[in-house]
Amino acid sequence: MAELRFKPVVALVGRTNVGKSTLFNRLTRSRAALVANISGLTRDRHYGEGRMGDHPFIVVDTGGFEPVATRGILVEMARQTEQAIAESDVVVFLVDGRDGINAHDHEIARLLRKSGQRVMLAVNKTEGMRDHAELAQFHELGLGEPHAVSAAHGDGVADLIEEALASLVPGEIREAEGENAADEPLVHRIKLAIAGRPNVGKSTLINTLVGEERVIAYDLPGTTRDAIEIEFERNGKRYTLIDTAGLRRRGKVFETVEKFSVIKTLQAIEAANVVLLLIDAEAGISDQDAHIAGFALEAGRALVVGLNKWDAVNHEQREWAQREYDRKLRFLSFARVLHLSALNGQGVGAVLQAVDAAHAAAFAKLSTPKLTRTLQAAVEQQQPPRKGIFRPKMRYAHQGGQNPPRIIIHGNALDAIPDSYRRYLEGQFREAFKLAGTPLSVEFKSSHNPYLKEEAS
CATH class of the missing domain: 3.40.50.300 (P-loop containing nucleotide triphosphate hydrolases)
Known part of the structure; x- marks a missing residue:
């Protein structure tokens, strides 16, 4: 049986504008979550990957949580947060150290105690405070020792996550069906x-x-x-x-x-x-x-x-x-x-x-022989228009890139080919290679005339 290692899941929960998305961005070392000084910015669950030392984990950002919401978008946001709590291994409950406790914090704490999940209480925005006497009031939430952090500056964040992950089995091992699943x-x-x-x-x-x-x-x-x-x-x-x-x-x-x-x-x-x-x-x-x-x-x-x-x-x-x-x-x-x-x-x-x-x-590989045959068949069916006494002559085609596919056509006097004929060739290539659903770039590259400079002199 193969072994699969499951990363622990850390859910960030709290009322609006307490700094959950700022903490999410710090933990994931990204700017994946929108951050602004506006209440209710995050609405859906947002997943990212974090790492503490050698231990990777999944962090989930959630919207502002109002468990008592009875209608409108707030109900849907609360449902998303409840789902994040249910699927997490540990919940980081973020509160605002400058605003203090309010009724919403008590309501969220009550729901978290009822959920039976392990909860870490993090008091955010504590940067610049001379002492942590302000933390004492957060004991009344009944969620254990409050941890002073600053999501914006990083103070105390590493200690918080280390303790959050300490009780979890790092890279919890579970058996997967199939003997060679890990080698697939x-x-x-x-x-x-x-x-x-x-x-x-x-x-x-x-x-x-x-x-x-x-x-x-x-x-x-x-x-x-x-x-x-x-x-x-x-x-x-x-x-x-x-x-x-x-x-x-x-x-x-x-x-x-x-x-x-x-x-x-x-x-x-x-x-x-x-x-x-x-x-x-x-x-x-x-x-x-x-x-x-x-x-x-x-x-x-x-x-x-x-x-x-x-x-x-x-x-x-x-x-x-x-x-x-x-x-x-x-x-x-x-x-x-x-x-x-x-x-x-x-x-x-x-x-x-x-x-x-x-x-x-978009990622199709187009063989040079088939591209050239398709080009020749297209020219036999309809030749490019003349420009003056010259008619552009296309010799061969090859693929120049993928996503989207690029077809490069080589020949003489190709600068004179109009867009209408380019579109005609594009249609021929699409039909030959079944290139539905992707843009297609057809480019022309005229051969260099070694006698041009000599003739000009």
Whole structure:
């Protein structure tokens, strides 16, 4: 039997604006979580990897916790935090050393005591305090000795985590099925970014694919503010799903938080292998959908388009949506278009199939002999137009890169080839190599004429 080592999970819990995301970034040595002096910035569970000495661990950032919330987005945030507590090995309960204890802290402490999980009480923002007499008041929470820390400056953080991990078995060993499981080669993980305007159903689609309420799906535009990564496996294939904040038109990005979210979304698109552009079939296709598609295209990302809420539109609306797509997004003719309903699962099964195909096309290896044969067949069918008395002559083609595929064509006088003929060749290569779902770059490289300088003299 092979041995699998499971990293301990540390969940960061506390009310809003106590410094959980700042501590998360320090523990993961990253800026993966958005940080600003604004209450309620983090809303979903956010996972990262930390290390203390030789001991790796998983840290989970959570939204501001209000256990007594009865309605609205706060209920969904509380549910996410409760899930993080349930799946953790130790909980770090963060309180504000400058504000002191309030009713929310008592309510969270009561829930943590009831959960039965091991809890470390961390009093944040204690930098500059001459003594720790202020910590005495936190004993009344009934969670043991309070630890003075400063997430912003790092004071006391190492001692806190060392003690948190001390009682856990480092790299807890469990048996895995199969004798050679540990020796199996690592399967390539596809990074899939789900992008689109606010409230088109991105988080709902993530939850449907994963099979649990992994991210908050709420009928309010802008619910997701950060780019959340979720590792996921289906039929032996591994994926990292990236739920991104909805992109609005630039003129409507007023809040500092939303400006951060746009940056995170664009970074997520650039970091992904495949982008799923989700469009609201009820609302129709907007210019902003075209802007997002254009950014993904400029980044060279493989692309799948999903027309969501397809079950909510009638036959006439469907025809109208398709016409709008053909008019506004005709430059995405290479992308597969799916009609789906993230809410009830209609058509969702085809999403990963389309993603797999787009990813395979983006990383396809194109043989030089077949590329050259395809080029020659295309030229025989339709020759490039003349420029003056000369006609461009294409000799051979080879692959110059992947993700997206680059095809470089060599010959003479190729600078004269118009864009229309470039698009014609692109279509021929796509058809020959089944390159659906990925942008394709066709470049021309004219041969150097050794007699040019001599003739000019």
